[in-house]
Amino acid sequence: xxxxxxxxxxxxxxxxxxxxxxxCGHAPTLELDLALTNIGLDLLGQAQFFLxxxxxxxxxxxxxxxxxxxxxxxxxxxxxxxxxxNGDFARTIARQFLFSTxxxxxxxxxxxxxxxxxxxxxxxALKEVTYHAGFASDWVVRLGDGTPESHRxxxxxxxxxxxxxxxxxxxxxxxxxxxxxxxxxxxxxxAGLARPKxxxxxxxxxxxxxxxxxxxxxxxxxxxPRAFPxxxx
Amino acid sequence: MSxxxxxxxARIFTLLAQLPDPEIPVISLVDLGIVREVRDGPPxxxxxxxxxxxxxxxxxxxxxxxxxxxxxxxxxxxVQTELSPAWSTDWMSDAGRDKLxxxxxxxxxxxxxxxxxxxxxxxxxxxxGSGRTAEISRFxxxxxxxxxxxxxxxxxxxxxxxx
Numbered sequence: 001x002x003x004x005x006x007x008x009x010x011x012x013x014x015x016x017x018x019x020x021x022x023x024c025g026h027a028p029t030l031e032l033d034l035a036l037t038n039i040g041l042d043l044l045g046q047a048q049f050f051l052x053x054x055x056x057x058x059x060x061x062x063x064x065x066x067x068x069x070x071x072x073x074x075x076x077x078x079x080x081x082x083x084x085x086n087g088d089f090a091r092t093i094a095r096q097f098l099f100s101t102x103x104x105x106x107x108x109x110x111x112x113x114x115x116x117x118x119x120x121x122x123x124x125a126l127k128e129v130t131y132h133a134g135f136a137s138d139w140v141v142r143l144g145d146g147t148p149e150s151h152r153x154x155x156x157x158x159x160x161x162x163x164x165x166x167x168x169x170x171x172x173x174x175x176x177x178x179x180x181x182x183x184x185x186x187x188x189x190x191a192g193l194a195r196p197k198x199x200x201x202x203x204x205x206x207x208x209x210x211x212x213x214x215x216x217x218x219x220x221x222x223x224x225p226r227a228f229p230x231x232x233x
Numbered sequence: 234m235s236x237x238x239x240x241x242x243a244r245i246f247t248l249l250a251q252l253p254d255p256e257i258p259v260i261s262l263v264d265l266g267i268v269r270e271v272r273d274g275p276p277x278x279x280x281x282x283x284x285x286x287x288x289x290x291x292x293x294x295x296x297x298x299x300x301x302x303x304x305x306x307x308x309x310x311x312v313q314t315e316l317s318p319a320w321s322t323d324w325m326s327d328a329g330r331d332k333l334x335x336x337x338x339x340x341x342x343x344x345x346x347x348x349x350x351x352x353x354x355x356x357x358x359x360x361x362g363s364g365r366t367a368e369i370s371r372f373x374x375x376x377x378x379x380x381x382x383x384x385x386x387x388x389x390x391x392x393x394x395x396x
Contacts, residue, residue, distance in 0.1 A: 045287025120317035
């Protein structure tokens with residue numbers, strides 16, 4: 001169970017980190033380029049901590065690198081939300097907002113975990129994630145309460161990604177739902193955005209059933225270590 | 234180690250206080266609060282902590298410390314990274330804050346209430362000292378800094394984020 005948790009959280013952070021890295025050199029402004037890649041960097045560090053922990057718990061000598069670079073997509077157990085393509089800036093912000101808000105609530109809980117290593121990672125990451133959630137919330141408000149075009153794009157992003165949010169609350173994460181709903185609703189209200197209508201949820205990521213996008217992402221992320229195993233700088 | 238543990242700890246802190254942070258070389262690793270403690274051995278352990286989980290300087294920092302210890306004949310001292318308690322800008326020394334300000338970076342404030350995004354107080358401009366400043370971007374040139382500007386002297390400046 002513990003192994004499963006560290007692996008899920010590590011995979012979430014790793015895959016979203018990679019998605020954010022795709023913005024490098026492409027964001028609307030230099031400041032946003034820095035912001036998105038900084039968030040990606042924080043997530044990459046978190047992924048490393050969680051995946052090392054998952055590897056230790058597994059006890060087969062795999063470290064974070066082995067887990068990141070030498071598994072096929074069906075062995076990844078990240079949620080579907082984080083593997084979704086970046087889309088436009090508004091969709092990226094929507095994804096970050098939905099995810100970071102969830103991560104913040106989860107890490108608040110996990111910092112009290114009896115597993116000391118897990119608690120330490122969560123307490124460390126919480127400081128970063130609070131910042132991510134604040135950044136994303138600010139932009140949801142700015143775009144939602146901006147021009148007709150920015151409002152439309154923000155609403156589109158939320159609507160598209162809404163189908164992946166139920167998966168965040170599967171199993172042991174179910175208790176986070178009420179607080180997440182309240183936080184999300186408060187920001188949407190401030191942004192003048194309607195909460196997306198309920199849709200049929202897409203799930204399966206936690207069990208290794210992913211969208212077609214993950215394989216493409218991994219093909220890029222894993223290319224070098226697979227082509228040149230054990231290469232070092 | 235022939236020294237008493239207190240003396241060894243003092244020696245190591247003096248040694249590491251000469252090592253600059255790789256990204257903000259005006260302050261030392263000790264000023265920044267990255268060097269957490271020196272534990273008695275055997276073997277003695279230098280405990281360090283990362284500022285941000287993904288800080289790319291982390292690896293460089295632990296290598297710098299290893300090299301400095303080795304060069305000083307302290308090859309038996311090990312270096313260990315610990316996450317808990319999580320690094321806080323509250324651990325930055327007053328000397329470190331002064332050095333940052335003189336370098337043109339607004340140092341982190343120590344205060345409660347900084348986690349709520351609405352409660353972020355305005356930074357003081359390190360150039361002209363004005364308190365009339367505004368945030369340009371929450372993220373700056375390194376994970377630990379945000380980008381601000383002064384509304385009086387119009388200079389942009391880095392602000393150390395409070396975490």
